[in-house]
Amino acid sequence: MQEFDVVVIGGGVSGLRAAIAAKRAGASVALISKSHPLRSNSGLAQGGINAPLGKDDSPESFAADTVAAGDGLCERSVVQSFAREAAKEVLWLEQAGVPFNRDQVGRIDRRRFGSNSRSRSCYTDDRTGHIVLTVLYEQFQRLEIPAFEEWFMTSLVADGGECAGALALGLRSGKLDSFAARAVILATGGFSRMYAPSTVSIGTTGDGQALAYLSGARLMDMEMVQFHPTVFPKGQGLLITEATLGSGAQIVNQQGAAIQTQSSSPRSKLCLSIAKAAQNGGAPVALDLKPIGKEKILSFFPQTHELLRSVAGLDCTKDLVPIYPVAHRPMGGIETKASGETSLAGLFAVGECACNGLNGAGRLAGNTLSEAVVFGKRVGEAAAAYAKSAVKKNFPAAKLAEEEKTLAALASGDSSQDSLRAVHAELGGLMNEKVGLIRDAGGLKQALDGIAQLNERYQKIKVRNTGRIYNYELTTHLEIGAMLILAEVVTRSAQARTESRGAHYRSDFPNPDEANWKSHTVAKLSQGSTQLEKKPVAN
Amino acid sequence: MQVTFKVYRKDPEKDGKPGRSNYTMDVPDGATVLESLFKIRDEMDPSLAFRCSCLRGHCGDCMVRVNGSSRLTCTAKVSAYTQKGPEIALDPLRNVPVIKDLVFDWDAFMWNKIRAVKPWLESADLPANGETLVPDAAMRDLRKVMSCYQCGMCDEGCTVLPVDFDFLGPAALTKAYRFVFDPRNQDKKERLKIVEKPKGIWDCVHCYEADEHCPRAIEPTKRIVALRDEAFRVGITNDKVARHHQSFAASVKESGWLDEGRLAVESEGLTNVKGLMKLLPTAAKALTRGKAPIPYMHTKRPDADKIKKIFEKAEQVEK
Numbered sequence: 001m002q003e004f005d006v007v008v009i010g011g012g013v014s015g016l017r018a019a020i021a022a023k024r025a026g027a028s029v030a031l032i033s034k035s036h037p038l039r040s041n042s043g044l045a046q047g048g049i050n051a052p053l054g055k056d057d058s059p060e061s062f063a064a065d066t067v068a069a070g071d072g073l074c075e076r077s078v079v080q081s082f083a084r085e086a087a088k089e090v091l092w093l094e095q096a097g098v099p100f101n102r103d104q105v106g107r108i109d110r111r112r113f114g115s116n117s118r119s120r121s122c123y124t125d126d127r128t129g130h131i132v133l134t135v136l137y138e139q140f141q142r143l144e145i146p147a148f149e150e151w152f153m154t155s156l157v158a159d160g161g162e163c164a165g166a167l168a169l170g171l172r173s174g175k176l177d178s179f180a181a182r183a184v185i186l187a188t189g190g191f192s193r194m195y196a197p198s199t200v201s202i203g204t205t206g207d208g209q210a211l212a213y214l215s216g217a218r219l220m221d222m223e224m225v226q227f228h229p230t231v232f233p234k235g236q237g238l239l240i241t242e243a244t245l246g247s248g249a250q251i252v253n254q255q256g257a258a259i260q261t262q263s264s265s266p267r268s269k270l271c272l273s274i275a276k277a278a279q280n281g282g283a284p285v286a287l288d289l290k291p292i293g294k295e296k297i298l299s300f301f302p303q304t305h306e307l308l309r310s311v312a313g314l315d316c317t318k319d320l321v322p323i324y325p326v327a328h329r330p331m332g333g334i335e336t337k338a339s340g341e342t343s344l345a346g347l348f349a350v351g352e353c354a355c356n357g358l359n360g361a362g363r364l365a366g367n368t369l370s371e372a373v374v375f376g377k378r379v380g381e382a383a384a385a386y387a388k389s390a391v392k393k394n395f396p397a398a399k400l401a402e403e404e405k406t407l408a409a410l411a412s413g414d415s416s417q418d419s420l421r422a423v424h425a426e427l428g429g430l431m432n433e434k435v436g437l438i439r440d441a442g443g444l445k446q447a448l449d450g451i452a453q454l455n456e457r458y459q460k461i462k463v464r465n466t467g468r469i470y471n472y473e474l475t476t477h478l479e480i481g482a483m484l485i486l487a488e489v490v491t492r493s494a495q496a497r498t499e500s501r502g503a504h505y506r507s508d509f510p511n512p513d514e515a516n517w518k519s520h521t522v523a524k525l526s527q528g529s530t531q532l533e534k535k536p537v538a539n
Numbered sequence: 540m541q542v543t544f545k546v547y548r549k550d551p552e553k554d555g556k557p558g559r560s561n562y563t564m565d566v567p568d569g570a571t572v573l574e575s576l577f578k579i580r581d582e583m584d585p586s587l588a589f590r591c592s593c594l595r596g597h598c599g600d601c602m603v604r605v606n607g608s609s610r611l612t613c614t615a616k617v618s619a620y621t622q623k624g625p626e627i628a629l630d631p632l633r634n635v636p637v638i639k640d641l642v643f644d645w646d647a648f649m650w651n652k653i654r655a656v657k658p659w660l661e662s663a664d665l666p667a668n669g670e671t672l673v674p675d676a677a678m679r680d681l682r683k684v685m686s687c688y689q690c691g692m693c694d695e696g697c698t699v700l701p702v703d704f705d706f707l708g709p710a711a712l713t714k715a716y717r718f719v720f721d722p723r724n725q726d727k728k729e730r731l732k733i734v735e736k737p738k739g740i741w742d743c744v745h746c747y748e749a750d751e752h753c754p755r756a757i758e759p760t761k762r763i764v765a766l767r768d769e770a771f772r773v774g775i776t777n778d779k780v781a782r783h784h785q786s787f788a789a790s791v792k793e794s795g796w797l798d799e800g801r802l803a804v805e806s807e808g809l810t811n812v813k814g815l816m817k818l819l820p821t822a823a824k825a826l827t828r829g830k831a832p833i834p835y836m837h838t839k840r841p842d843a844d845k846i847k848k849i850f851e852k853a854e855q856v857e858k
Contacts, residue, residue, distance in 0.1 A: 039600040142659040464585045
């Protein structure tokens, strides 16, 4: 058994920042990550990281833009403190080694991005996530924090209403181990892989949210799933940063005529107008990057140019790039306070797996990375402080043997001829069609029935690979299980919200309902079934 | 189209011996190698192990050899590898310990070596105005180097690693470059001392294979050469290497070409008796095989004075 003050699950930007902060606060810390941290989904973020560093900018203006994008569901106090701290965190990243693009006088350059009213997205070409992740991992290594890389969390351990740690499977050793902790921080990322296509990496499967939910933590605003407007939708889906729009790219129809000039609209509005244009004309919508100019494309968007060539076979300095809105990042997640505390004592959550009310019903473009570092630091420190004051918990040693049995049971007995991949693909298609950009009561009902059927099929599929070392069939099985649990919560939450707001658009309730729905949806598991309640937005 | 994938196999939980499994399937137009691997694992052989993460060319995790060339399986289209026939061989990277099937030991191959160069910035506290002012040109070079997604292709192509697995290799040395040439870094010398040790920058044979292999045109060899120059510039280079360089340059400057006998002796050091003794067997062999003239005379080449002038001009420029 391993024992630490704070165990961080997830090696993306939030997790690394939290681990660094907790360690600096004096806690003994370990990081568990199912992939190598440098392979995590944070590395896919491109356009920028928001901070009000401009002379014409202020935390107040930044907060106002964040609240506007959140469309009525933001927790103002959370937004305000976030807007005040973002600049300091970006400067910390600069000091830690991020080679931000610079302006003429050598200050950190900023560009206009999405519905920000100011140029406030600091950036490193179009690889901001990759480089921020790299630098955080560098500083993480500097502190010599024990890292359990390629370890897959199989369970959270809760005892007497408190979180006492986690169980995880070492992919390389094939061994299951217990991680006792005074505080556990979940930084496990989003769940957009329940949609197909999506913009995310293979591991973005909501494992953290599902395990927290099963352990008694509550989930909030799960119906709010942000679609990204400018994605090459074939194959796995390739996101093209919205910063291209701010730099002059245009959304056009097949003839090359501009169909959407409001490049500063919130993502949800852009997505709907692209979907509408595609439906009306029946012709694909495209992104025209040519107005940016070849030289500028190659110097500011080198990765976009490279990946469009290798993934789509397109030269974006010459060709139009077909686009369609694709599932990107959820706003919803594990309900937390601004300190990251969840409804389960000793369990913290941060980043995309968490929901503290910062993003409301829609996330402002460029806020994902800022959120990850601002709250990563804050939650890391809060967890370290909690660990210092908390009494040592009893880690029920029997849990390890029970978990061994659970995993063995997944691999025993006859499997149906069905396939995990088919179940996952059908789930992705179903969610995209019925619980996607445009929803209605009939579709949501069909989605729930469909998820139930997929769940039945899933239960009959056994893990056929009996080996333990790098058994990706086993981890895939667990991930699909997590997504099926969360898909039901997302759909039920979408069903409950009989209005349209932010990323949640109901064609049968196309307007916001301020009188009844200025509330979060909160889901909790009660006697095996999902219970939903409203939680008013605090103002 | 029917394609047979011939996949390298090894199972540490069975006999641990390398083998190969063949999987034949219909591959749709435009399918990638990674999609085919998913299909194999899901429908044909759940025990097959391979890595991947981002699925679209961002992260470098799914690097394997496809018909002998290292490729990211997520962007490699099957149709690009079937022109000579409907068979595709999939193997782990060369010269790397394999754990299971296509999953190899990234730790031994690359991560541990990167860790050895102290891969983090040592920076001063925040200046009073809150941010370090630096010209974009200095940052642009670092951004280029940091666009590295650790795919390992440079190390895979390296010609030193197959004969000396302990060589730090181009990936780790390029990581070191990122700190040595970051104007915000406070301990450039210490970093140079790490990579200047045996198994570091002087072991590179500048074959330029790393540059050829790098999919992001980061030019690791060029970075290693820059580290060498910088080590010289700040005067912390290993004595023998410094003497070798000085002797090489002095010989060409004086005679127009290389005096190999002098180079060997001066590199060891004129007072280094032990080192000089080690040269004797080589010298004796060279003599008996007619590779060294007797008496040993090194003559100037024609127009040697012109070469000398080039040197003098270069020395002026350097000043």
